Amino acid sequence: MSAPLTIIGSGMAGIGLLRALRALDAERPVTLITADSGDDYSKPLLSTGFAKRLPPERLAARSALRVAEELGAVVRTHTRVDAVDTASRTLAIGEETLPWSELVLATGAAPVTPFPVPETLAGRVFTINDLDDYRAFHAALASLGRPGRIAIVGAGLVGCEFANDLLAGGHEVSLVAPEAAPLPRLLPPPLGRALGGAFEAAGMALALGGGVRAIETAGADVAVALDDDSHLEADLVLVATGLRPRTALAQAAGLSVSAAGIHTDRLLATSAPGVHALGDVACVDGVSAMYVQPLQAGAKALARTLTGTPTPVGYGPWPVVVKTPLLPVVALPPTHPPARWRVEGESGDLTALAESEDGRLIGFALTGACVRRKVELARAAPPLLG
């Protein structure tokens, strides 16, 4: 029997590709290998589950077993691939060697924690980047038997969404970050301050403008030690200080990688013949877009390429919708620093237009009622990968 097409990773990229592939080719042997449970779930829902008090099982659309049955693939769960050999077209799982005909690396991105966390605090300090993480945090929260005091470190998309969601779920939330305002990479300061204001008005404590030195034990509590030597005490800490593409396998196999991800062309081909990369781990023609729409476009294009129709991927001007119901936010951050931000509106209803030197629209950010301008402005903005 010929070696299977092998996908490493069962996130939205890996399973999305399998689904797109099956729509074009029902027969080709495919193996999907994943380090996690392999459940098919929508990652963006993780930061909406606490307000709705959703148990982890309600977030999974189907189990790994059903993915295997419905999409006709061999699915190996809780299995970490240790190495890839591109010359012999094999991969290693412990002592086991498996052949592949073509390989797709959909290994995603891993949370980065830029300060030490003592091992003794493992059950109190969390990151949530997959359904298994959600399960662990959900269980820790439930074991308190009362609303928790949660310190969230990091005010990017993930930190802000969890902050809003946990607050809406009845918990006491503090948001800690070195930047002066939330969402520093998506919003210019006036809009970031509007979001911070909406958070505070709803009862969230903001500790912005100072970094975190360490996380420590403080009696029965966990203490977040800040740069200015003050401490913030909590039952649980959620660290949301960024994600880094998981490039280790690819790098060890000699593929071209950088901090932005595994380098691919628009066919999602890496520097090694027969090896593709997709999703958060891929840096496509110099663009690292760690969102759902780009990976869905990539999955569709790659499915066609792998079934004999080479199809380059393109990314449209796709804005990011931030799930902060306390103040809705939509942003299409410019790919390079704008000559100026033009900010209009009042209180929480703001429009910010990022303009180039010659006055062209190169990005935008919207808050409150102005999010309804999303479609109109996206039509006028340049594609992320044209």
Ligand SMILES: Cc1cc2nc3c(=O)[nH]c(=O)nc-3n(C[C@H](O)[C@H](O)[C@H](O)COP(=O)(O)OP(=O)(O)OC[C@H]3O[C@@H](n4cnc5c(N)ncnc54)[C@H](O)[C@@H]3O)c2cc1C
């Ligand atoms: C809380 C949260 C909310 C988000 N909300 C939005 C949103 O509203 N809109 C949006 O567009 N984007 C959102 N995103 C981003 C979006 O969810 C991601 O871009 C997307 O889910 C990435 O999917 P992926 O399959 O590339 O990676 P991942 O989901 O990280 O999957 C990687 C897979 O690879 C496996 N793996 C890794 N290494 C190995 C190995 N060595 N061996 C075997 N398996 C391995 C892992 O187990 C996992 O199955 C959000 C992200 C988070 C964390």
